[in-house]
Amino acid sequence: MSKRQPPNEAQPVVQKLRLRYAKSGRMRFASHRDFQRALERAVRRAELPIAFSGGFSPHPRISYANSAPTGAASEAEYVQLGMREEVNAELIPDALTAALPNGFAITQCVIATSGSVADRLDASLWQLELRGVNREQVAVALNQLKVTPDVTVDRVTKSGVKQVEVGSAILESTVTAMESVAGVEACAILQVVVRHDIPAVRPEDVLTALVEYADLDEPASSVFTRLAQGPLTGDPVTVGDPFSEMR
């Protein structure tokens, strides 16, 4: 009866590529979905042989892991591409970076053997650039936070207010300072290692905790950057390279 065509067949994946990418500058304001569309278009622009799923609305085989929130910069985001033909992984970072808007950059590409990157992303190293507050103020607040039990903050989301447990997720922290940037005098630089709990603690939650539980003055403005994401290693703990054991 119906002349409907059979749906597209799924294309077999012959090679999986794992990419590390950075978002910086203006593109830190892209949401996760914005990046997804940009990457899919870049893959087409670079004419990479990505594999597609089957059915009536075929999708490219791309899987994302734990992306940074809108507004945060990152040097350590991860994504996996399923290819229908083998490609030379070394050429991918430049080819894709050239096809993406400025501010997104593919910094590494490895051929996946086993496991998944997502399983290796246990914690993040975040840097909080807090403009308008100085090193001492943040150091004091941080010490205060460490001795405060049950540090929980409210995060307003589209679906309502979410309670985020901040205290126990912060594993390590250091404070340094940066000399005047862009006409703003003091700028404290806080680095924290945060374990990926559910819900994951975001840098803005850490800042909220410092303000609400440790009386830190609200900074004039702030920029958050994820410096690393990966397995927890060593003592004191650091965030390792999720690719290191996979190559």
Place this chain on the structure above:
Amino acid sequence: MTAKSLYQELEPLLAQVRKPIQYVGGEVNATVKEWTDAKVRWALLYPDAYEVGSPNQGVQILYEVLNEQPDVLAERCYAVWPDMEALLREKNIPAFTLDSHRSIRDFDVLGVSLATELGYTNLLNTLDLAGIPIRSADRSDSDPLVLVGGHSAFNPEPLAPFIDGAVLGDGEEPTLTISRLIAEWRESGSPEGRLGLLSKLAAAGVVYVPAFYDISYGSQGHIEAIRPNRPGVPWTVSKHTLMDLDEWPYPKKPVVPVAETIHERMSVEIFRGCTRGCRFCQAGMITRPVRERSAGTVANMVDCGLKRTGFDEVGMLSLSSADHSEIGDLAKGLADQYEGTRTSLSLPSTRVDAFNIELADELSRNGRRSGLTFAPEGGSERMRRVINKTVSEDDLIRTVTAAYASGWRHVKLYFMCGLPTETDEDVLQIARLAREVIRTGREVSGRRDIRCTVSIGGFVPKPHTPFQWAGQLPAEQTDRRLQLLRDEIRGDREYGRSIGMRYHDGEPGIVEGLLARGDRRVADVIEQVWRDGGRFDGWSEYFSFDRWSSAAANVWRDEPIDLDWFTTRERSFDEVLPWSHLDSGLDAEWLWQDWQDALAEDEVGDCRWTPCSQCGVCDQMDTHIQVGPADKVWIPTISVGATAPEMA
């Protein structure tokens, strides 16, 4: 001029607003030229949100055409949402362009694209945010020229005191001419300042300058006369028509938004103009004659565009895409070419005939087959004769049923409410039609899960159309008729649940009508509404009818005019219409005759297939129909995309 980027100051604000990505620019194919290299600098504004404005082809075309000139630069800007507006006002940061984040006030020209009247308050707001006086009379030589273009610019009178000029018709050539005239004027030492420049642009016939015309009114409120108040200013100003679209294959490298927009696809304009002659359609009347792009050029634009953007969908855009003389071959050729590449093609066609289904079948053969759209516009056969959208009831049902038979599950039907001479009965026919469609659809497809959605828009009479003299249906009447229709559909036990209905309230249509057919006296109302907080009037969550009606009552309390006078009042042939001096090429007598024919339920043919109906456009504008098939034969290059260049 010390134009600098405001990005540093904006950056901390971006973290505090909704969807900050819409304000940062930097998209693939965005152009940032060296500021100091340019002699003439344009800021192009689409006075609505980025998500709505960025798919517009007009701005994209002008952006590229201007930026291709070595000594001209163009940057884009859009309306900012109220959250961003509040922060900009608080921090004293002016409205900015996306490309280099410079203040709009630093540019030589602010070119505004007006696709709809409901963006007027956003235009005022943007001017104010940019620190540009909202009234042209208050501007100094250091303010940009504020020029409007786009369909609504065919009656710019309600905006007259706010704009410096309007450009009618296609913008490609005029914007280049304007750039050249500005550069020349400046090289000769900017004689007579702003006024000197505007006189030069007006005398060249390229820009309509409202300030150079005086309007006098009679005691009943009617316009008595419109006449130039300066030597060298033409009595009438004509629209521009771009011929040979193959020579202008723009946009060549469309900007690829990072933010989500309403149209997530690339568009290629396959022809401009439309002569179907639907009497309600301003776009069709003011863009005559039809000028096609050849299939070869279209295929080329699709190919280059996809390579440069990475989009996975192409829309073949025009006012009535299925009417392209080579559309069958084009659709088949492109579908073959992109077979297996997961690229979808779409054709926004609303024609009510089997050909529409054939095309849709062809284009969707590698992918989605969701909904198919037809636009009968009028519910009854009588109504369709009035609006010159002729299709018989039997044909309509046969066509829609054929769609279900060919595997489509969901059919959308577009209608209008409030058309001239319409009765309740005409509107209720929509329900009967939908019912019949579902009944026969179930029969031929053997399925009960087929659906039909009727979408109903309120009719707004527009300038330069045969209905420009018509009285608009009052909002309460529109709402009442739609309510009757809704009850009729809901009350149907057998088929009602398979029929969806989408419609809008009548009130926004009245404001649109006021702005569409208003004259200069409407300007004070627009300003009042804007001062009272009016923004984003095209968005139901921001629109307030009360704001408009009370502003009108207040501004016109001592005048013989009111909202109804501009909207629901029928005009006579001898009334001087506010746009009488703006020439779209259409003969006033032809339009009036067409209006009379409408009332007599007589139809007029399409000049592509039936003899010329003497609408006046081609004679007046020295243009002609350009339809293919072109002498060049286009053979699809089957190889493209099937084998992507290897990277290994």
